Amino acid sequence: MEKEVSLKRSLILWHIVIIGIGFIAPTIVFDTFGIVSKATDGHVPAGYLLTVIAILFTAGSYREMVRVFPSSGSAYTYVQKTINPSLGFIVGWSILLDYLFTPMINALVCSIYVSTLFPDFPVWLTIVFFVLVTTLTNIFSVKISISVNVLFVIWQFITVFVFTALCIIHLLQGKGPEGLFSLEPLYSSNLKFSLLMGGAALLAFSFLGFDAVTTLAEETKDPKKTIPKGILLIVIIAGFLFITASYFEQSALALFPKIEDIEGTSSILAKYLGGVFFQSMLFSASLTSTFVSAMVSQTSASRILYAMGKDGVLPRKFFGYIHPRFGTPVYNILLLGLIGLTAIFLNLETATSFITFGALTAFTFVNLSVFFHYIIKERRRGFKSVLNYLVSPLIGTCLIVFLWLNLDQHALVLGISWVAIGISYLLILENIFKKDISKINFEA
Template identity: 45%
Template sequence: MQDVKLKRSLTVFPLVLFGLAYMAPTTVFTGYGIVAEITKGMVPAAYIVALIGMLFTAYSYGQMVKAYPVAGSAYTYTQKALNPHIGFLIGWAILLDYLFLPMINGLLIAIYLNSYFPSVPFSIWLIAFLILITTVNVIGVKIATKMNFLLIASQFLIIVIFIFLSIKGLLNGIGSGTLFMSSPFVNGDISLSLVLAGSSILCLSFLGFDSVTTFSEETINPKKAIPKAIFLVVLIGGGLFVTISYLIHLVYPNYQSFKDPDSAALEIAVYVGGNLFQSIFLAGCIIGTLASGLSSQASVSRLLYAMGRDGVLPKQIFGQLHPKFRTPTYNIILVGIFALSALFVDLVTASSFINFGALVAFTFVNFSVISHYFIRKKQRRGINILKYLFFPLIGSGFTVWLWSSLDSKALLLGIGWLGIGFIMLILTTKMFSKRPPELSIDSADVNEIQA
């Protein structure tokens, strides 16, 4: 069988689109009411704290992709920089994030559409959504990029309309009646611990920047393009989150008056733009969910491909590419089938899995920078102490704190999943008598990557 490889066609711009689509910028609206109650209205301050914390981990991802510019993300980095056994477990943990996000997107979009068209069964909307994103991802990243551009553009249009209506309303005296207010950022009456508690929730809004690294083998000059794209995704996403939450606070300063914090976004949409904007806003939420589902399915299929190619998963299925489209077709289809579990799994359970898996991966990617550069490469002088020790230590400390702040249900579910992975590791290595399969990077690929 002819050796088929992933096709290099992506540059910084489409990578940023994939990352932003995965993050779904409109997610800032959905969690606002809950976090506003926790932080006593200081959601923008909590977003700034979350942004700063995520920038350190984004920096670590950028450093590791320079060392190993291949598909696999956190799985590859920990496997090569720390230990093959740890890499196996981190790859298993990050599957929680990647596998369950397409399912959550399917669940959300089916809920949205079923509420508007109750005569159409929930399952029909879910299946239609999964067929659509699976077909687009099988055809290839160029088609997915074009769709992501349209979907992201639609989300930005919703955001622009909201910003316009908010500023217009504020100038006309609604809400706080001013465009400038310091209390959302600095308020001596609010405890810093409340802001930190809010940021621990909001950090999960940034999930998606790491998905960019799974396209390393489809990116032109990934050592330069991927780190740049990672930072742009975090900065653009964080900037939007801070700006929008600030405007929401100005327009609707009395967060205690929300009828239901879970659906506060709809109340805000009606207040700012009436019923027409509420309908447009709901359409934007659906579009954002579709974009996130498209990107998350593409990302997890590449992670499974890297693990299948290594022999960690059966190579005959997971390590194959379509000869024409040069995409991991089997993986894409399997992820689509797995997402059908949305028919049986609730949103809270799926979210718990995602949170645990992502934070475990973030923590160990930070550790990988220290191991690879500071310890193994002995880059310990001058600015390198900051770059390869202090920065990743700050990033890992932040993610460990977030990890410890997860609720008991998430921790139990996550530990149980890791337990299954540990059993698989024992079987794969025959009680650790041999090394688990490792990612192989042949010289031809390295030369192509570095070109």
């Protein structure tokens, strides 16, 4: 009998943090700044602060669940083992939206960047090259992917640091020391909570990196300790970075002429701050971020598909296969590469709409999973348990619900349509193929 090949445990804490930060992409604070500034009426750091608070509670729920279920399925695994197997499948199906469409978005963004430099270069060729590079890198080894991530993430950190430093220098020259400590970016008389929530809903997907690393639990050494520490570090580092950078950018924006190009706000401000050279530096950092984010999202999606294949809710021979030499789910990665090529036929708005829906679905049900596992199943009812397993996830759920209420209607329609497809597949699986989801050995 042929020995079954499984994922290799080779990742340690710093690998996990780099992967999570790479998925988040530090320079995304500049890519989305103009849009969120308009949505929040000039209070981007306040939007980030609100998002970080909401995400910290949800990250706490992820930390609790990965300690109990250190497997590669993330939210899919947590829900199907604590609440209901069929619901777990639907949650896993929903979160695939994030990981399927993030590489597409990055491929599209990369093609936009290349088109600005080389207008005559075919967009489809840029997308094909982009998908080919990310797919081949992920096939050979997760550690090769990490090595590439390290270089690109360091470059992004340097760029964010220089951008922030230039903002501080111009604020000191323009407004003096008091210009560094203005409350205007965080709070002003025209701040509206509804606008702030709308901005926070847009920013929620920026923190998906902590969810992504939970899909690598089966490849991590001592995952019950390493992954929870990694989750906390990822959220804290990203939150501090985003709030700080957006605070000084929002403050410095008032020193220069009004920028009409909403999406290009940060790029134009970069030129004001440091000339064409620094604008090019920001451009290159943003370009590298697309590769890092795409590689990590493809890695995460392939592991979720692997978990579903291993559990038998997707064909096991294909989705549950691990290459004996590379130690990676090769078929899943190739499939995701082919799906990524559909970016040739999509636009950025359509692809982006899917992501936040999947993220909020995962966040909501992971919070609920903590309650069902610890309070309902394990019946932990002490004071500390109630705080950790009832109050904290309840606060996290309520904060995520606020973000749901401010989600774009277009995203809701597309997301619900995707869920309907998943439910249809589940019904076919249960009624035509007579597969009882509740009897699948999820511990296999």
